[in-house]
Amino acid sequence: MMTSHQEFDEDFGLSGLAGKFQYPHVPLDDADAAAALVTVMAEEWDGSYGIWLLEDVRRLLESPLSDDLIVRLWLAATATHFDPTRHGMSGRDWMERIAALCIDRIRQGDRTTTSDLSEPTIDEGLTRSVLEQVRSVGPVLSEAAVTTSHAVPLPDIVAPLEKVIAEVDADLGFRLFLRVMKAYFVRISAVRQASLLALGERFGYNRDVIDEGCLNVWPELD
The missing domain is CATH 1.10.472 (Cyclin A; domain 1)
Structure with a gap:
């Protein structure tokens, strides 16, 4: 069961993560530091942050968006401070990496992952x-x-x-x-x-x- 996003007093999920990818928090050419930051963020709110982050990432991965669009979204949200393509990753590769790190964190706690996404906002x-x-x-x-x-x-x-x-x-x-x-x-x-x-x-x-x-x-x- 995900924590209600009403409990977050700052941006959360993929958009919140992107906000942390601002120099000097992540060296521009350090993929290991980038992965470490994802892990740290996934642990926030007793692991609830990781669940929301995983949800956002999976939406993009399961969407019809092209890899180019996913890369551009990430670069725009981070003001190009971390470019996964410079580290041999496509946009979907990077989203998969984030998802894997979130799942690792979730499984370390008393939570379980689900194969079903919650319903998107269709209003x-x-x-x-x-x-x-x-x-x-x-x-x-x-x-x-x-x-x-x-x-x-x-x-x-x-x-x-x-x-x-x-x-x-x-x-x-x-x-x-x-x-x-x-x-x-x-x-x-x-x-x-x-x-x-x-x-x-x-x-x-x-x-x-x-x-x-x-x-x-x-x-x-x-």
């Missing part, structure tokens, strides 16, 4: 609302991913986010979208921040999952 209204948020900041987000000085330019990150939201799971897609916004420090208005918080409430998130103090809010943009 059409929620899905439309998330897509509207992504599309409304798409040009600014794309520009930030290309011009941000600390990151390798990463064009076309909006399309992968849209595909996850529309074709995989709106819940996971929303969290990945927020993580990309935070990774590239995209400026938003206080009105948009309020809209994102309200959307998070519809998903049942703790407020801190949405903001974490990492959203780049500029009230003067209103």
Whole structure:
């Protein structure tokens, strides 16, 4: 039985993990350090974090998304701070590695894995609302991913986010979208921040999952 995500007071699952892949926490060319960080995160919340992380990863692995899109999603969410392809791993290889590390952690505790994924978020209204948020900041987000000085330019990150939201799971897609916004420090208005918080409430998130103090809010943009 998974811990309710309402209990998390910070981002969780794959989006939460991606937020930890920021230099200097993980050396840019150290795959062992990357795997070690996954293991550490999987142990958080008495292992509940690992269960949510496994759920997110399995959604991508069982989805029709191409390997290229999975790689782009990961690179966008981490601002390209860790590129699995530089270590001989495809996007799906890296997701499989994360899944294996989570399963190892889960089996060490008093929990069991399940072969069945929980039902994805299929509320059409929620899905439309998330897509509207992504599309409304798409040009600014794309520009930030290309011009941000600390990151390798990463064009076309909006399309992968849209595909996850529309074709995989709106819940996971929303969290990945927020993580990309935070990774590239995209400026938003206080009105948009309020809209994102309200959307998070519809998903049942703790407020801190949405903001974490990492959203780049500029009230003067209103």
